[in-house]
Amino acid sequence: MIDRRPGRTRDFRAQARDTPVVTSGTTPSGACHGAASPGHPMTTVTTPPPSPAPPPVAAGRLSIPLPTGPQAPSHARRATAGFLHRSWPSLTQERCDDFLLIVSELVTNAVRHARGPSTLTLTTASGALDIAVTDRSRALPAPRTPDLRDGTGGMGLHIAEDLGGRVFTEALSGGKCVHAAFAVA
Known part of the structure; x- marks a missing residue:
């Protein structure tokens, strides 16, 4: 009602x-x-936070270079959907959509702020999923207040945390890798 x-x-x-x-x-x-x-x-x-999903069938890893520009997020979502379907057939559509949203947000951040090549790496193991986006910028991301008025962002890292992810950044010699790690078992 x-x-x-x-x-x-x-x-x-x-x-x-x-x-x-x-x-x-x-x-x-x-x-x-x-x-x-x-x-x-x-x-x-x-809606309330999603329920834990059954673990993936087997440990798996996918690492793909992403195109530069606005086509990168859609390319990353398609690759992620295929990977999750193959490695985690028992994953609910709702949880799969959550993970696709996170991939889209992290890749969009790389496109907007790093302005260069990036790589998406997905790893499943022991009931966990790590979504990682590597780019060549050394500037570390910081959560900021979402801009709801002009639509200029600020929501991606918050969304990942709200959906149960642990967001962290790994500094690399040639840039950084932003992770959203989910314990889903």
Whole structure:
């Protein structure tokens, strides 16, 4: 049941764990692009953190060089989807989509901030997944306040952490490697 009356909030967390949390209210001014205009009703649906997925069938690794430019994230998502399908057939579609989102976010960061070749490496072992993107920039990423007004980013590292990942950066002699590691067993 959703209470759609403006100014009303319904919290369904006390019900089943997988039931979405639904809030209704009015759109604040300065809301993100695509939202209702200020003062108009809006509904936000969030779901609880995903349940642990069964472990992958076997340990595996995929490392691919990525094209430079805007086609890199889609190339990385396609390669990741194929890898996860082969090495982890019991993975739910929802969790697979979570991992594809993280891949897209990390690769987009490399394209936007490193401006050069990058490599995607996926590793599954013992119920864990490591998503790693290596680039040639030595500038370390830092979480920042998301820019919801102009859509200029700031959400990728937060999204990875919100989905259960441990985000860390490994300094390399020729750049860096940003990891999002998930213990999923």
